Amino acid sequence: MPPRVFALFLATLFSGAGAAQAAPAFDPGTLKGPAGRTPNEVMVLGTAHLAHLPPAFQPDSLRVLHERLRAWNPRIIAIEHLSGQQCATLRQYPQRYEDTVRAYCKWDPAPARATTGLDVPAATAEIDRLLAHWPEQPTAAQRRHLAAVFLAGGEPDSALVQWLRLEPAERKEGDGLDAGLVAALEKRAGGKGEDALIAAPLAAALGLERVYAMDDHTADAPDADPQAAGAAIGKAWNNPATAKLRAMDEQLHARLGDAAGVMAMYRSLNDPARARLLYDSDFGAALEEPSPQQFGRGYVTYWETRNLRMAANIREAIGMQPGLRTLVIVGASHKWYLEAYLNQMHDVRIVPTDQVLR
Template identity: 70%
Template structure:
């Protein structure tokens, strides 16, 4: 045993010495060490979006047609959305003293689906994995209805909607775990003015994908000790010239969104490289410099960076489990530059500019 331990120690020392000898002096930059050399890389496009539910009444969902056509032509094999996964929300529910407001605001309630299927989130998550591992090339409508019900029980409503959209209209009915309540949930979700219902789910269905992947993360959330003072400090920081420029540009871009070309112009502007610095100057950079005694702005920026890092790690895990595919990430525009920067540090991720589809 001693001989074996000594050998391991010597091997470790030799490896450390060899690494030190071969490395040039200076900073280690993982984003510059790309691979693999002989396999298809993971192409990731991060599409910054407006939250469609917050657009003016003049926005028409039909005006997304050209954007959706271009995204479909890019042929992503994975679609990732700014939603919390069912398992994350199940975790958050275990700590109501910290996450009660987060759950109420951001988590979908799977209770009706649990009542219909008898599956809680862990059981439904395991069943989703089991079903998809043996998923046939030509599933029956009954199988799709059942999978939709299980996705709902697992807290994955957008993936359930993908299955619903893949059914013929005449097959969108109750049965196989979907009761009338859950059918109503899916129909209501299908009509929702959101990027999930109007872009992600229809795109996944059109591409023949079986699901989407939620990657948002709210584990950095915590109750504010003094919400009034915290809000006042941030509002003061955000009252700056960069914010005024940003609001003015937003008003102009959102003035006429019934036309597909105007919607495309909105997405071009939100994804333009120059937008990253404008967002920083108006929001996070301004918050860093706010001068409250409690340093509220620094706490806010720490939360924002932590959330984005965890979002990036969730995307990385998803991409890593399905290597060599194109991945489309649909996320609020303020997240885009952070996710681009963080994901570009990954060895086998190549960031694809949105100009590829928006130009």
């Protein structure tokens, strides 16, 4: 090889290697501001999906967690649900999102549209208008009306916040709530998920008017061969890290009969040592699965995209009310991704969950 060509080859080789290993020239997470102003503190609480816990779990066992979260006093609460706006969009594309809508957009805003005359876009605009001029002491009629508008906008969790802020005697029909919507709110109040057991009652207890649905499923897409994809990724998940996580969770689930056991579960789910174990069990394993179709890489693409868009939704909610504390309640496997992505934001400070779980 001529010397000049060889030198060019070496330069290309080593410049490529250096580019792959070099730290980024610009790291936004190191540049925090604004100076001298109250920071945007964000705590990401990783949770089990409570409705899927074994029968030993009882909602009363959450009382210590509630007390700790109330004491931390977040003024914004974000939850792992899809917004009414996103569900309205997904419903327009059944070719891609039919399964997503069936799984994640279970609330039907049509009955509330019938009582309020508002479709999802109009209701969303009306929610913003009402809250921008919300009185310090709203009447029961105003709360019932806002609940109805939230339902029309596809935001049933925020409607539940308004419902819980009403005196029991005022939880009745009227102001846009008919008998069917009242029954739906009562049913939701007795739900077994994080929305009904943590987010909505916490928001009501703290005097908040709503919660923010920050999940995102626009990255969902049907697999070309679902059976083959499921088999390939399932095989990748069958690994020692998965076995270790399963054993840990079985031990924790055996203790869910009281508040001490529930707090032990939350401490485990939010332990930083769990992050790498979860990666090795799930996303890292999928990334390396050897199928010719590279199903695992597609799965990781979906996962990272979903978390990035969730982080963007949270960041938007924070920016509407700067200088407040935000609590994000999310499935534990999302926690570490959201913390990492949100920490890249100039105007976000991540608060460890140790403050409430220790």
